[in-house]
Amino acid sequence: MPRILLLHTGGTLGMAGGRPSALRPAAFFKTLKSRCPELFRLADIELELFSNLDSSEMQPELWSGLAAHLHQRLPDFDGAVVTHGTDTLAYTASALSFMLPGLPKPVVMTGSQRPLGEIRSDARLNLIDAVLSALQGPPEVSICFDSHLYRGNRTRKVKVSEYDAFESANFPLLGTLGVDATFAPGLRQKGPFRLRQKLEPRVFLLKVFPGLDPSLPLALLPHVRGLVLEAYGAGNYPSDPSLGRSLMPLFREARKRDVPVVVVSQAYRNGVDLTLYESGAAALAEGALSGGDMTPSAALVKLMQGLAYYRDREALARFIETPIVGEMTERAAATQEPPVKKSRRTR
Numbered sequence: 001m002p003r004i005l006l007l008h009t010g011g012t013l014g015m016a017g018g019r020p021s022a023l024r025p026a027a028f029f030k031t032l033k034s035r036c037p038e039l040f041r042l043a044d045i046e047l048e049l050f051s052n053l054d055s056s057e058m059q060p061e062l063w064s065g066l067a068a069h070l071h072q073r074l075p076d077f078d079g080a081v082v083t084h085g086t087d088t089l090a091y092t093a094s095a096l097s098f099m100l101p102g103l104p105k106p107v108v109m110t111g112s113q114r115p116l117g118e119i120r121s122d123a124r125l126n127l128i129d130a131v132l133s134a135l136q137g138p139p140e141v142s143i144c145f146d147s148h149l150y151r152g153n154r155t156r157k158v159k160v161s162e163y164d165a166f167e168s169a170n171f172p173l174l175g176t177l178g179v180d181a182t183f184a185p186g187l188r189q190k191g192p193f194r195l196r197q198k199l200e201p202r203v204f205l206l207k208v209f210p211g212l213d214p215s216l217p218l219a220l221l222p223h224v225r226g227l228v229l230e231a232y233g234a235g236n237y238p239s240d241p242s243l244g245r246s247l248m249p250l251f252r253e254a255r256k257r258d259v260p261v262v263v264v265s266q267a268y269r270n271g272v273d274l275t276l277y278e279s280g281a282a283a284l285a286e287g288a289l290s291g292g293d294m295t296p297s298a299a300l301v302k303l304m305q306g307l308a309y310y311r312d313r314e315a316l317a318r319f320i321e322t323p324i325v326g327e328m329t330e331r332a333a334a335t336q337e338p339p340v341k342k343s344r345r346t347r
Contacts, residue, residue: 004043004079005045007069008051008082009052009053010085012111012123013115016117036124043131058088063197067099068195074103079105080107083111086166089157089166093141093143094295095301097140097327098196098302102191104193106139107141108131110129110144111123129147133175137186143166146165148164149176149177150174153295198308200225200226203304205296208237214245226303229263235265235274235280236280260303262302272290
């Protein structure tokens with residue numbers, strides 16, 4: 001019988017209580033076998049408690065520990081399922097994808113909008129789908145939610161109170177789990193399975209908005225090692241000095257201080273092209289880096305890792321602007337959906 005590691009980190013799925021009272025962490029494993037016994041017919045599941053936190057408490061140090069634990073334990077299993085709160089699920093999935101290059105087996109993350117103990121919970125089906133995805137899905141870090149399997153570092157939480165809480169706008173599904181379960185082959189892993197757990201957390205995510213006072217982000221620069229800028233559209237931002245709120249001084253000062261600025265788009269679909277408009281070209285001239293169609297969460301985590309491993313500015317730029325684990329689209333790549341393999345689903 002195949003073996004699956006089920007690693008619990010916390011979140012709504014394993015909480016007790018309910019509406020209208022606040023949800024609180026509870027002993028997750030006490031209810032798992034009674035509420036979802038069919039899970040153990042799919043595989044020999046070994047349960048481990050990594051943490052029992054609301055996902056709003058997730059931090060880079062916990063990502064490092066989680067990656068190290070998976071790197072140590074995964075060789076003994078056919079795949080892993082990580083249960084996690086939904087609020088920071090996309091951040092953690094992105095982090096693990098960068099910290100576990102050469103991943104030989106699936107690591108599937110899941111959670112729920114309602115606790116497992118509630119009658120109308122989505123947790124049971126999400127867990128079953130996640131275990132099946134860990135057995136048959138692609139060998140990469142993914143998110144399984146509402147009968148869909150997403151590439152973890154391409155995913156965003158888009159809904160708070162509906163079961164279809166996640167979407168991947170710029171990359172096709174890795175799997176669909178309906179009456180049949182179909183899976184894409186996923187990443188072609190390069191090199192041996194490694195652990196790259198170092199991160200530099202002194203970064204900042206800045207969203208451009210009308211009326212942003214440039215003095216505010218300028219005041220941040222002495223305190224950060226890197227900056228991710230969520231610009232408008234294809235990478236636009238206020239740049240006209242006559243209007244008093246140009247962000248060009250931010251790019252110039254960041255370059256002087258050797259603080260890399262990665263530009264991503266606020267737009268949900270597509271990505272930045274810093275060669276398309278005048279403001280983007282001006283940012284490029286000051287050393288800004290293009291985040292392409294990366295999600296803001298993936299860009300932030302990638303910058304954290306890049307700063308921890310690359311001191312040379314050119315090496316860091318190559319790392320940021322090159323697809324590493326499928327987190328961004330290569331500029332010349334075709335946009336065809338990958339082929340799928342099909343299997344009969346077990347409920």
